[in-house]
Amino acid sequence: MKTRKLGTSELQVTELILGTWAIGGSMWSDYDEAGAKEAIKTAIDCGINCIDTAPAYGAGHAEELIGEIVKGVREQLIIATKCGLNIEGRYEKILTPEFIMHDLEMSLKRLKMDYVDLYQIHWPVNDVPIEVSMEALMKAKQQGKVRYIGVCNFSGKELEAAIKCGEVVSLQPNYSLLERDIEKDSMPVCKTYGVSIISYGSIAAGMLTGKYKEHPTFKKGDARNFFYRYFKKEYWPAVKRVVDEVEAIAKKYSARPHHVALAWILSHDVVAGAIFGARNGEQVKDNLAGAEIKLSKDDIEKLNHISENIYS
Ligand SMILES: NC(=O)c1ccc[n+]([C@@H]2O[C@H](COP(=O)([O-])OP(=O)(O)OC[C@H]3O[C@@H](n4cnc5c(N)ncnc54)[C@H](OP(=O)(O)O)[C@@H]3O)[C@@H](O)[C@H]2O)c1
Known part of the structure; x- marks a missing residue:
């Protein structure tokens, strides 16, 4: 699989990156641990070199699984984890230097590693100045426990403030054909x-696979009930219309809508990689085609047009 340079770092990440939220075993219903392990193994076997995780995914369980499975191949991989959500409490956001250092030590222990390649702030906070949090991250970098710093869910303004404090190589935002708000905010800053x-x-948490023919509902506690707005019932007709149109374009490439959705993300030069979550090896293999399609300029324009202003 092709790789792209991650910001100003020396890291070359594969265009597709494995995400491990659902693999953690909580907040996504119908967990299958064997499938989760197989997803990580399959991703590595298929040449994906970057795995994204966080303490928050299964309260440390996703990191533990990664630690167990990547033994022996760790050096070939880019391991990205996060800090700032307190899994020993109520998942409150904390970015004090003390908490960042503690969070990092716990992640390294679960991952059975002595460094992570990319350490990302999971969510911005208001009560600790970004320069204070960035100083802690840079200290972790000097200590060799972190190779590069990234942030997630930062607005353009928040990202700019972080950049002024030190080297930030990546932003991890919610971005897909069904969620394009960053294009007018943080993307230009990147x-x-x-x-x-x-x-x-x-792939819009599965919505862009086209597998939902009716508005989907999920069990109590499933993150899809509240985290991604495209699952809200009021948006279903508009969302379904977009998915159907993506599916029609995908047919031209003998592909499925989620392949086109991934290819569309990768058509942006500022993107280094598209993270996808997978429950098992089969889903991993199925998603690989997303990195093989080269969309025509015409189709990119069509996709831009059909996915514009869905929620207004
Ligand atoms: N930084 C942050 O705040 C943040 C927030 C969210 C996610 N993330 C990261 O980004 C990763 C990806 O996001 P995500 O997992 O929320 O959403 P996603 O990648 O858009 O969707 C993943 C889900 O889609 C379904 N799926 C995947 N491949 C499929 C296929 N080929 N056919 C049918 N269904 C398929 C699976 O769920 P079902 O089988 O249940 O349908 C899977 O769990 C996460 O795992 C995590 O690493 C980060």
Whole structure:
């Protein structure tokens, strides 16, 4: 699989990155641990070199699974994890230097590693100045426990403030054909400063696979009930219309809508990789075609047009 440079770093990430939220085993119903392990193994076997995780995914379980499975091949991989959500509490956002250092030590222990390649702030906070949090991250970098720093879910303004404190190589935002708000906010900031985007929710948590023929509902506690707005019932007709149109375009490429959705994300130069979550090896293999399609200029324009202003 082709790789792209991650911002100003020396890291070359594959265009597709494995995400491990659902693999953690909580907040996504119908967890299958064997499938989760197989997803990680399959991704590595298929040449994906970057795995995104976080303490918050299954309260440390996703990191533990990764630690167990990547033994022996760790050096070939780019491991990205996050800090700032307190899994020993109520998942409150904390970015004090003490908490960042503690969070990092716990992640390294679960991952059974002595460094992570990309350490990302999971969510911005208001009560700790970004320069204070960035100083802690840079200290972790000097200590060799972190190779590069990234942020997730930062607005353009928040990203710019972080960049002023030290090297930020990536932004991980919610970005897909069903969620394009960053194009007018943080994406231009990324372009200005050479920060790469690694998108999450890239296939709209399964919505862009076209597998839902009616408005889907999920069990109590499932994150899809509240995290991604395209699952809200009021948006279903508009969302379904977009998915159907993506499906029609996908047919021209003998592909499925999620392949086109991934290819569309990768058509943006500022994107280094599209993160996708997968429950098992089969889903991993199925998603690989997303990195093989080269969309025509015409189709990119069509996709831009059909996915514009869905929620207004
Ligand atoms: N930084 C952050 O705040 C943040 C937030 C969210 C996510 N993330 C990261 O980004 C990753 C990706 O986001 P995401 O997992 O929320 O959403 P996603 O990648 O858009 O969707 C993943 C889900 O879609 C379904 N799916 C995947 N491949 C499929 C296929 N080939 N056919 C049918 N269904 C398929 C699976 O769920 P079902 O089988 O249940 O349908 C899977 O769990 C996460 O795992 C995590 O690493 C980061």
